[in-house]
Amino acid sequence: MKNYFDLSGKVALVTGASSGLGVQFAKALAEQGADIAICARRVEKLETVKSEIEALGVKCFTHKCDVLNVDEIRGMVKAVEEHYGKIDILVNNAGVGDATGAADLTDETWRNVLGTNLDAVFYVAREVGNVMLKNGYGKIINIGSLHSEVVMPMNTWPVPAYAAAKGGVKMLTKALAVEWARKGITVNAIGPAYFGSEMTNDILESGGFDSVAQAYCPMGRAGKEGELNGALLYFASDASSYTTGQILFVDGGWTAM
Ligand code: NDP
Numbered sequence: 404m405k406n407y408f409d410l411s412g413k414v415a416l417v418t419g420a421s422s423g424l425g426v427q428f429a430k431a432l433a434e435q436g437a438d439i440a441i442c443a444r445r446v447e448k449l450e451t452v453k454s455e456i457e458a459l460g461v462k463c464f465t466h467k468c469d470v471l472n473v474d475e476i477r478g479m480v481k482a483v484e485e486h487y488g489k490i491d492i493l494v495n496n497a498g499v500g501d502a503t504g505a506a507d508l509t510d511e512t513w514r515n516v517l518g519t520n521l522d523a524v525f526y527v528a529r530e531v532g533n534v535m536l537k538n539g540y541g542k543i544i545n546i547g548s549l550h551s552e553v554v555m556p557m558n559t560w561p562v563p564a565y566a567a568a569k570g571g572v573k574m575l576t577k578a579l580a581v582e583w584a585r586k587g588i589t590v591n592a593i594g595p596a597y598f599g600s601e602m603t604n605d606i607l608e609s610g611g612f613d614s615v616a617q618a619y620c621p622m623g624r625a626g627k628e629g630e631l632n633g634a635l636l637y638f639a640s641d642a643s644s645y646t647t648g649q650i651l652f653v654d655g656g657w658t659a660m
Contacts (some may be wrong), residue, residue, distance in 0.1 A: 407642040411436035414487040415639065416480075418470060418527055419497025421448035423600030424546070424631065426455075428494045431632040432639060433459045437492065440483040442468040462487075470497045480530040492639045493531045495524045495545045500602040502560040510647050513564050518567035525575055528590070532583065534547070541588035543579065544638045547572045547650050549596040552658050559615050560606070569594075573650050580648030589647040591638040596654035598626040622655030642659035 415432040419425040421443035429439050433456045439509040441449055441456075441463065449465040456463040464486045469480035483490055498520045503512055524545055535541025550562050580590040587592060597603055597612065606612050607625055617623050634651045638645050652658045 406435075408435050408636040408640040410492070410636075410640060413437040413491040413639075414440065414483075415492035415494065416440040416442070416483050416490050417494040417496055417511065418468070418523075418533060419443050420452055421445045423602060424595070424598060425494070425496040426452050427432055427628060427631065428455055428496060428635055429463075430459065431635055432492065432494070433461045433463070435514055435636060435640070436461065437639075438462040438464075438487060440464040440466065440487065440490070442479050442483075443497065444464045444469050447535045448506070456484055470527065471518050473526050474525065476526045476530055480527070480534065484534050490531050490534045491538075491540060492542045493528065493535075493544065493638075494635070495527050495543065497523060498546065501565050502562055502606075503564070504561040505563045508564060516564035517568050517571075520565065521571040522574070525556055528575070528579055532579070534589065535550070535588050536583070536586055539587040541583075542639050542643070543588065543590040544635060545572050545576050545590070545592040547592040547594040547651065549594055549654050549657055551592070551594050551650060552652065554593075556615065556619055559611070564637070576650060577648045584647055589638070589643060591647060592650040593634045593638070594629060594650050594652040594654065596620060596652070596657045598631065599628070616655075619660075620655045621659060624655060626653065626655065 415437040417429040420429045420441035453463040466479045468475045501516045550566040551569040551573040576592040
């Protein structure tokens with residue numbers, strides 16, 4: 404039976420793969436046969452993830468990178484290209500959460516959230532995009548959010564900086580998709596609702612999340628580990644050869660109402 408999601412012979416770079424969804428994404432791509440490159444700031448965590456990925460029978464290259472530093476991004480992408488000779492798949496995943504209300508939001512927090520969640524998504528896409536343009540092939544998957552489309556309901560928690568950045572990711576995805584559509588590169592985004600991770604565990608375990616999910620999420624719950632993999636593998640593989648500029652919300656129906 405044909406495996407539409409086979410990634411044998413491909414090289415995938417996942418940013419922010421020292422914890423959370425990035426680790427899950429890197430492993431899901433490895434399970435389909437892709438060789439992996441991972442980056443983040445915490446190198447000791449990257450080394451643990453590298454061993455777990457290599458145990459799946461593929462190669463894994465690690466590189467320390469702070470995505471708030473454009474020179475580090477350039478160096479990281481160059482190192483991955485030198486190591487593997489190409490980059491076929493980019494998962495633009497590194498990000499930070501923030502739930503500070505607008506009136507209390509400092510310039511520093513605003514810049515950190517926008518810098519990590521939007522500026523860096525562009526810088527990494529630009530650098531990797533130039534590698535993909537040379538090869539005439541690429542699959543870029545930006546990690547947006549439920550908050551690329553909607554904010555949290557009143558009387559829950561505010562997300563002005565986070566939503567501004569993730570909304571920007573949605574439109575950046577469309578802009579890059581159109582620009583590179585005839586160059587062999589697809590650019591799509593995933594918009595997850597809430598999934599357990601270092602970023603969200605406090606919210607999910609606070610007790611308040613369950614009642615919000617009951618009221619606003621048709622499925623009435625957070626996402627579970629593995630429930631993003633179908634969307635990821637669709638966008639990462641040639642199964643999505645005629646799909647570009649899309650954001651797929653994996654949100655239990657949240658954005659449907
Ligand atoms: P985690 O906090 O577990 O992971 C965030 C990752 O981003 C870490 O690997 C971290 O690595 C990396 N990172 C953060 N800042 C930087 C930086 N300056 N330079 C390099 N790497 C950085 O959170 P999640 O796994 O939940 O988040 C992953 C992505 O998914 C984010 O873009 C987030 O917005 C998005 N998302 C998550 C949802 C969820 O419910 N969990 C829902 C919707 C979207 P390190 O600290 O080692 O540098």
